[in-house]
Amino acid sequence: MRIGTLKESYVADAALFDSRTQKAWLAIGAAMLACFPFVASDYWLYLACLVAINIASSTGLNILTGYTGLVSLGQAAFMGLGAYTVAILQIRFGTPFLLNIAAGGVVAMLGGIVVGLPSLRVKGLYLAIATIAASFIAHFLFANLALTGGTTGLSLPPASLFGTALDTSFRLYWLIVPVTILMLLGAANLFRTRVGRAFIAIRDRDISAEVLGIPLLRYKLLSFGLSSFYAGVAGGLWAYFFRVVTPESFPLLMSIFFLAAIIVGGMGTILGGILGAVFMTLVPEVLKLVFELLPGGHEMTVFLSPVRTVVFGLLIVGFLVFEPHGLAEVWRRIRRFFHLWPFRN
Amino acid sequence: MDWAYLFEIALTGLAGGGLYALAALAFVLVYKATRVVNIAIGEMLMMGGYLFFAFAVSFSLPVWLAVPAAVLGCGLLGAIIERTMIRPLLGEPPISAFMVTVGLASILVGVVEVIWTADQRRLPEFFPNQPVMVGDAFLAPKVAYGALAAMVLIAAVLLLFRFWRGGVALRATASDQGAAYMMGIAVPKVFSLAWVVSAMIAAVAGIVVGAIGGISSSMGVFGLSVLVVVIVGGLDSVLGALVGGLFIGLVEALAGAYLGGEYKLLATFVVLVAVLLVRPYGLFGTHEIERL
Numbered sequence: 173m174r175i176g177t178l179k180e181s182y183v184a185d186a187a188l189f190d191s192r193t194q195k196a197w198l199a200i201g202a203a204m205l206a207c208f209p210f211v212a213s214d215y216w217l218y219l220a221c222l223v224a225i226n227i228a229s230s231t232g233l234n235i236l237t238g239y240t241g242l243v244s245l246g247q248a249a250f251m252g253l254g255a256y257t258v259a260i261l262q263i264r265f266g267t268p269f270l271l272n273i274a275a276g277g278v279v280a281m282l283g284g285i286v287v288g289l290p291s292l293r294v295k296g297l298y299l300a301i302a303t304i305a306a307s308f309i310a311h312f313l314f315a316n317l318a319l320t321g322g323t324t325g326l327s328l329p330p331a332s333l334f335g336t337a338l339d340t341s342f343r344l345y346w347l348i349v350p351v352t353i354l355m356l357l358g359a360a361n362l363f364r365t366r367v368g369r370a371f372i373a374i375r376d377r378d379i380s381a382e383v384l385g386i387p388l389l390r391y392k393l394l395s396f397g398l399s400s401f402y403a404g405v406a407g408g409l410w411a412y413f414f415r416v417v418t419p420e421s422f423p424l425l426m427s428i429f430f431l432a433a434i435i436v437g438g439m440g441t442i443l444g445g446i447l448g449a450v451f452m453t454l455v456p457e458v459l460k461l462v463f464e465l466l467p468g469g470h471e472m473t474v475f476l477s478p479v480r481t482v483v484f485g486l487l488i489v490g491f492l493v494f495e496p497h498g499l500a501e502v503w504r505r506i507r508r509f510f511h512l513w514p515f516r517n
Numbered sequence: 518m519d520w521a522y523l524f525e526i527a528l529t530g531l532a533g534g535g536l537y538a539l540a541a542l543a544f545v546l547v548y549k550a551t552r553v554v555n556i557a558i559g560e561m562l563m564m565g566g567y568l569f570f571a572f573a574v575s576f577s578l579p580v581w582l583a584v585p586a587a588v589l590g591c592g593l594l595g596a597i598i599e600r601t602m603i604r605p606l607l608g609e610p611p612i613s614a615f616m617v618t619v620g621l622a623s624i625l626v627g628v629v630e631v632i633w634t635a636d637q638r639r640l641p642e643f644f645p646n647q648p649v650m651v652g653d654a655f656l657a658p659k660v661a662y663g664a665l666a667a668m669v670l671i672a673a674v675l676l677l678f679r680f681w682r683g684g685v686a687l688r689a690t691a692s693d694q695g696a697a698y699m700m701g702i703a704v705p706k707v708f709s710l711a712w713v714v715s716a717m718i719a720a721v722a723g724i725v726v727g728a729i730g731g732i733s734s735s736m737g738v739f740g741l742s743v744l745v746v747v748i749v750g751g752l753d754s755v756l757g758a759l760v761g762g763l764f765i766g767l768v769e770a771l772a773g774a775y776l777g778g779e780y781k782l783l784a785t786f787v788v789l790v791a792v793l794l795v796r797p798y799g800l801f802g803t804h805e806i807e808r809l
Contacts, residue, residue, distance in 0.1 A: 243612055290790075294797040297554045297615055301748055302793050304741070305786040312783045379807055428619055435616055475631055482627030488620030492613050493605045 188360055205353075209345045217341035223453045224352040225409050230433040231359050231445040232402025237431065238439035239363065240395040241375030242291055243300040248426035249307035250400040252314060252417075253280040254407030259326040259417045260319065269331035269338075273351070273408035280404025281397045283310075288396030292389045295378075307424055314419035325418030328411060338412065348409050355402060360442045362398075371395055375440070432488045438498025447499040455487065456480050525654040526774045527767060532656060532664035534766020536726055539667040540739070541746040541758035542674060543718040549691040549753050550711035553603060553614040557622035558719060559740015565591045565720030566640065566727030566736060567629055573641050580643040588720045595716025599709050622737060629734045637733040644728060663725040670721055671759065674714075683710055691753075741782070742769070745789045751802020760800065764788075 179185045189195050209217055233247045254276035261272040287306040291299055314320050330339035331347065338344050362368040370391045373381040382388050411417050429452060437448020463476050491498060544558045555561075569587035572578045578586065602621060606614050649661040678684035689697040690707045698704050723732075726739060746765045750757025765785055772784035798804045 243615070290793055290797070294793050296611060297752075298748065298793060298797060300615065301744055302790065304744070305789045305793075308782060308786045309790075312779070316779075428623075431616065431619070474634075478627045478630030478635075480627070481630065482624050485620040485623030485625075485627060488623065489602055489617050492609075492617050492620070493602065496609065496613065 186364055188357075188364065205349060209342050214341055217345055219453070219457060221341055221344055221348045221413055223450050224348045225406050225413060226430075226433065226449040226453050227446050228352045228355050228409065229403050229406035230430045230437070230449040231356060231442065232399040232406065233430045234434045234439065234442070234445040235359060235362070235371070235402065236395050236399035238434055238441070238444065239368070239375060240371040240392065241378075242288075242392065242395065243296065243431070244303045244396075244399070245300050245424065245427045245431065246287060246303035246307040246310075247399075247403050247430045248422040248424065249310040250280040250284055250403035251407030251410060251426070252310060252419075252422035253283045253400075254404030255411035255417045255421070256314065256320055256326070256407075257404070258408040258411040259328045262328045262331070262411075263326060269333075269347075269412065272331075273405055273412075276408035276411075277401040277404040280407065281401040284396040284400025284403075285393050287400075288393045291392045291396065303427075304424065307422075307427060311419055311422070314422075320419075323419060325416060325421070327416045330415065331412045344413055348413065351405065351409060355405065356442060356446070359402075359445075363442075367391070367394065372440075429484075432484065434498075436487055436491045436498055438500030441498075441500040443503060444498050444500035447503065451499060452484075452487070455483060459483060521653055522774075524652070525656075526770050528651055528654050528656055529660060530767040530770025531763055532660045532766070533770060534763035535664035535667040535671075536722055536762075537743060537746045537766050538759045538762025539671055539725075540719060540722045540743045541750065541762050542671060542755065543715040543722065544743060544747050545750075545753065545755055545758045546687075546718070547711050547715045548747070549755075550687055551603065551614075551708050552611060553618065554611070554752070555618045555715070556615065556740070556744065557618045557625060557737075558743050559737035560622040560625040561591065561595070561716055561719040562723035562726060562739055563629060563732065563734070563736040564594060564625055565716075565723030566732040567633060568720065569724045569727065570633070570638055570640055570732060580641065584721075584724060587724060588717050591720030591723075592713045592717040595712040595714075596709055598716075599712035603712065604705070604708070622740075626734050626737060633734075635734045637731050639731050640724070640727045642728075659729045663729055666725055667722070670718065674718065675755070683707075687711060687714075742785055745785045748789055748799055749792045751799025753803055754799065754801035757799055757801035 179190075184190070189198060208220065212220070229247060229251055232250075233244065236242050236244050254273075257276040257279040258269075258272045261267050261275055262269070267275075287303060290302050294302055314325075315323050320326065330337040331344075332338065333347075336343070338347055363372065370381070370386045373384065373386055374388065374391055374395075378388055381391075407422075410421075414421070430449075433448035433452040434445055435448070436451055437446065438444025459480055460476060463472055463479075466472050495501065540558060540562060543561070544555055547553055547555050565587055568590045569583055572583035572586045572590075573580060576583075598621060602617050603614060606617060644659050644662040646658050649656045649658055678688060686697070686702045686707050687710060689700065689702055690704055694704055697707070723736070726736070742765060746761040747758060749765065750759075750761025765788070768784050768788055769781045772780045776784070792799065796802075
């Protein structure tokens with residue numbers, strides 16, 4: 173049983189990490205993340221980078237959908253905006269990669285604000301469908317503008333840091349993971365501030381929030397902008413990771429993937445965005461491993477992709493029906509069990 | 518400007534729009550009764566098409582038997598979906614039910630690909646194939662007869678809602694759930710009924726769409742256009758579904774003919790955004806007033 177977590181000041185009460193145990197675990201986690209690239213194989217490093225990119229993007233969507241209550245099915249399109257910005261800047265101007273990624277975030281943010289403009293008039297599912305429309309229009313522009321290289325897309329050179337090309341998963345890990353952690357800390361802190369609290373008030377009841385003096389349009393657009401900024405940065409990282417950006421790289425299915433990730437992880441918690449992204453990225457890989465172990469070998473592999481689709485859908489439905497608060501709630505239950513042990517909760 | 522050509526295109530568009538109207542009717546039915554936005558409507562169409570394919574080709578039943586079998590099979594599917602996925606979410610925020618249908622769409626696509634693979638299939642021919650002439654305009658026979666079937670079914674469904682007991686119960690539930698409960702209508706049963714009827718209408722639409730363009734696991738894209746139709750028409754309006762269906766069919770045909778095939782979906786989505794900005798609740802939808 174955990175004792176002695178008495179709080180004596182408001183600062184302690186509002187602290188992001190409140191107990192010594194938690195800080196110790198976080199330090200261990202950080203150390204493990206730092207050691208990971210030296211022990212893991214290329215395949216696991218590849219997965220780690222992919223997971224980190226997905227965490228960044230789903231955290232962004234969590235700000236918009238989980239905390240502000242605005243459902244968006246356009247997250248992939250905003251990632252696309254970020255990725256294209258990075259690719260164009262890198263190819264045409266060769267500017268430093270951190271600047272490119274930041275620019276990708278800003279361009280996606282502007283796109284998000286434009287898409288968010290109807291959000292004051294349309295709500296809920298109408299808004300979700302408006303964002304589908306936006307992502308189709310974005311796809312059309314990516315495929316038909318001269319700037320974006322049409323359907324063949326753009327291939328970009330690797331990012332380089334002091335003359336070293338960041339062209340392997342090992343090297344990119346040191347770019348992608350720190351950026352993601354920085355963005356996670358930013359998101360976690362956001363909800364201790366005035367802006368973040370306003371988002372939560374809007375989610376709970378937007379008319380009440382307006383009555384309490386929160387300008388709805390400004391904060392809804394801000395939420396759209398922040399969420400798209402996250403998507404844009406994630407898209408920029410994505411561009412450096414895969415180094416080919418095509419219109420087909422960011423389909424509607426990818427937006428659904430991020431929405432599924434925050435549902436499975438738990439909407440409206442930072443931990444949920446992380447857990448959901450990790451889980452949803454790893455499930456297809458686990459399925460692949462299972463299929464390799466199955467008897468029948470190669471004949472079974474034709475079923476891999478459809479079975480993935482079914483499992484993807486079953487996860488969404490199953491979590492909504494049986495565990496609507498997602499993996500974060502499961503995690504909290506486990507934690508509570510250990511905190512209260514040997515007493516029953 | 519070639520008026521004969523324009524007339525022909527518009528006619529094809531309207532005929533195609535009849536199918537949109539039919540599918541949109543299936544959508545609106547579920548929304549009116551249960552307030553669930555069924556984004557898997559395109560996938561339910563696909564299931565109708567594939568069930569028909571299974572009965573007509575794999576079990577080689579005659580067409581007049583395979584159609585009702587597929588429709589009943591789809592109705593059963595609708596009932597199962599309602600009981601296992603939608604009923605447990607009663608009282609949850611609408612976003613949850615919406616996301617469940619997103620998951621459902623994914624499950625249906627996966628199941629179809631496991632059983633029938635992702636390849637495109639052709640349905641057996643059952644429409645007469647002499648061309649149909651309206652005035653001087655030529656209309657592809659499948660499209661014309663498909664539109665005719667859609668119109669007949671829409672009329673039948675509308676009459677059913679007007680005069681059949683179940684239909685009246687459905688309309689009563691849609692207009693006021695609490696009052697319907699108090700008048701002795703078993704509202705949960707009405708919810709099931711709405712899903713079953715909606716799935717059956719979707720099955721017919723799926724068979725016709727499949728007969729025109731073949732069936733494949735990516736047929737669900739049709740559902741995206743249907744979504745646009747219902748948003749433009751207003752989510753809870755039957756009239757809106759019909760007018761919206763014809764309108765979007767027309768827009769798609771004109772955009773396809775004068776701008777090129779890749780502009781079809783773009784044109785419908787631009788129409789969608791324009792309508793959302795001007796009339797957020799659709800052309801004929803109810804403007805809900807929110808109170809604290």
